[in-house]
Amino acid sequence: MSARMLVAGLGALALLVTGCGGSAPMGAGGAAAGRDEGPVKIGALHPVSGSNAVDGLQMRRGAQLAVDAINAAGGIKSLGGRKVELLTGDTQGKADIGQSEAQRLISAGAVSLVGTYQSAVSTNVAVVAERNRVPFVMDVTASDAIFSHGYRYAFRVQPGSKAIATAAAQYLKAVSEQAGKPVRKVAFLHEQSDFGSGAADAFTAAAKQLGIGIGPNISYDATTVSDLTAQITQVKASGADVLAVAGYYRDSLLAAKAIASVKPDLSAVWGVSNGAYDQPKFVTDAAAVGNLYFSTNYHYDATNPETVALREKYQKQYGDPMRTGAVLSYDAVQVIAHGVEQAASTDPRKVRDAIAAAQVAPLTVGRGPIQFAPNGDNRNAFPVLMQVRDGRVQQVYPPEKAESRPDYRVAWRP
Numbered sequence: 001m002s003a004r005m006l007v008a009g010l011g012a013l014a015l016l017v018t019g020c021g022g023s024a025p026m027g028a029g030g031a032a033a034g035r036d037e038g039p040v041k042i043g044a045l046h047p048v049s050g051s052n053a054v055d056g057l058q059m060r061r062g063a064q065l066a067v068d069a070i071n072a073a074g075g076i077k078s079l080g081g082r083k084v085e086l087l088t089g090d091t092q093g094k095a096d097i098g099q100s101e102a103q104r105l106i107s108a109g110a111v112s113l114v115g116t117y118q119s120a121v122s123t124n125v126a127v128v129a130e131r132n133r134v135p136f137v138m139d140v141t142a143s144d145a146i147f148s149h150g151y152r153y154a155f156r157v158q159p160g161s162k163a164i165a166t167a168a169a170q171y172l173k174a175v176s177e178q179a180g181k182p183v184r185k186v187a188f189l190h191e192q193s194d195f196g197s198g199a200a201d202a203f204t205a206a207a208k209q210l211g212i213g214i215g216p217n218i219s220y221d222a223t224t225v226s227d228l229t230a231q232i233t234q235v236k237a238s239g240a241d242v243l244a245v246a247g248y249y250r251d252s253l254l255a256a257k258a259i260a261s262v263k264p265d266l267s268a269v270w271g272v273s274n275g276a277y278d279q280p281k282f283v284t285d286a287a288a289v290g291n292l293y294f295s296t297n298y299h300y301d302a303t304n305p306e307t308v309a310l311r312e313k314y315q316k317q318y319g320d321p322m323r324t325g326a327v328l329s330y331d332a333v334q335v336i337a338h339g340v341e342q343a344a345s346t347d348p349r350k351v352r353d354a355i356a357a358a359q360v361a362p363l364t365v366g367r368g369p370i371q372f373a374p375n376g377d378n379r380n381a382f383p384v385l386m387q388v389r390d391g392r393v394q395q396v397y398p399p400e401k402a403e404s405r406p407d408y409r410v411a412w413r414p
Contacts, residue, residue, distance in 0.1 A: 038085075041086075041105075042337075043112070043114070045115030047090065047091045050093040051222075052249065055275070056117055062139075063333045067086045076340050093117075106129075110134065112135040112340075113134060114138075122141040122143070126151055129151075130151045133349050134153060136155065139328040139332040145198070147375045153348075158328055161202055164199070165198075166202060168203055168273075169206035169207040185238075185241055187242070188203065188217045228255045236264035246271070253282065256282075256289050257289060260412065271296065278386040279323055283388055283393060291388055291389075292411045295387070297386065300322070327363050334360055335370055356372055365382050389404060
């Protein structure tokens with residue numbers, strides 16, 4: 001069953017549930033839901049097993065650090081200092097598991113949900129949240145389709161797929177022209193789910209408006225792919241001077257290894273919502289192979305002292321560099337806690353209204369506070385261009401967020 005069909009089916013179920021006899025929705029607040037006593041519970045849904053477990057575990061830890069910070073600051077003051085507790089669920093990266101785990105956490109008293117890293121999983125969780133009238137604050141979810149259904153309980157901190165892909169095309173045109181090598185034609189390699197396909201479609205639309213040629217458009221199954229050499233060979237034969245890549249961590253690393261092997265005649269490798277090319281782990285795993293890769297994406301704010309301090313704490317506590325996804329999880333939990341504080345209630349419907357009106361300072365890059373539009377998207381989410389330079393990921397464009405100037409070339413050519 002496709003995700004779209006499942007949404008339709010669950011939506012119909014929601015109508016049946018909420019339309020029978022005027023009974024309260026399953027997510028209603030009050031003593032019956034077990035939310036009026038003890039710690040305020042926030043449900044965290046991430047893939048802590050399966051192919052994306054490294055990212056999922058990072059994000060769960062980011063959410064826990066936010067909970068720890070809230071409790072250290074005195075808990076929820078409007079509720080007499082009640083502490084916050086993180087209820088965790090493992091989606092395994094599977095939409096149906098995410099759906100059942102969301103229901104489990106809501107039944108256990110979660111006042112709100114945070115997650116999930118994968119758009120297909122978030123699609124199902126959003127339906128469960130809507131049916132139960134429990135807010136769902138997405139940390140990492142690229143797909144824009146979720147926000148076209150008129151849901152009232154779905155919110156997103158990161159910039160969406162269209163925003164990132166459009167910025168990626170605009171940044172590519174500007175950076176290539178500044179380097180004296182205006183981009184002519186872009187080949188697009190992407191994983192085949194809503195995430196990768198959505199990024200490719202949005203980038204293509206934006207690039208065409210800018211007069212940039214596109215092709216070929218090559219997709220693959222991120223869950224099964226083990227080698228992308230044939231796809232990169234196709235890119236080499238296409239005559240494209242830039243390769244755009246939208247994928248998750250493991251498959252994007254495979255693409256980098258294939259590029260190093262085939263050595264296509266490119267001026268740049270351009271990540272679009274890419275799950276690897278702005279990650280510290282990619283710098284280590286790819287080593288020289290990934291040098292000079294670009295990536296347009298959401299990012300932790302490297303210029304914010306609070307972000308720097310949080311990442312240092314994470315490194316000290318877990319012995320691993322904190323990724324942007326984990327910082328987004330931290331931001332999302334802060335948004336939920338702010339909502340509970342302002343609502344002075346654990347009724348999810350009241351928390352939802354407070355979240356919808358919230359303004360929370362982010363530790364990720366933004367044009368201002370996290371503040372939601374009527375469709376649930378963060379009005380001030382802001383993509384930036386990054387590049388692997390001198391053994392680390394640096395923000396390079398636009399100039400107001402840049403740590404250094406972009407270096408428009410590839411590492412395997414002089």
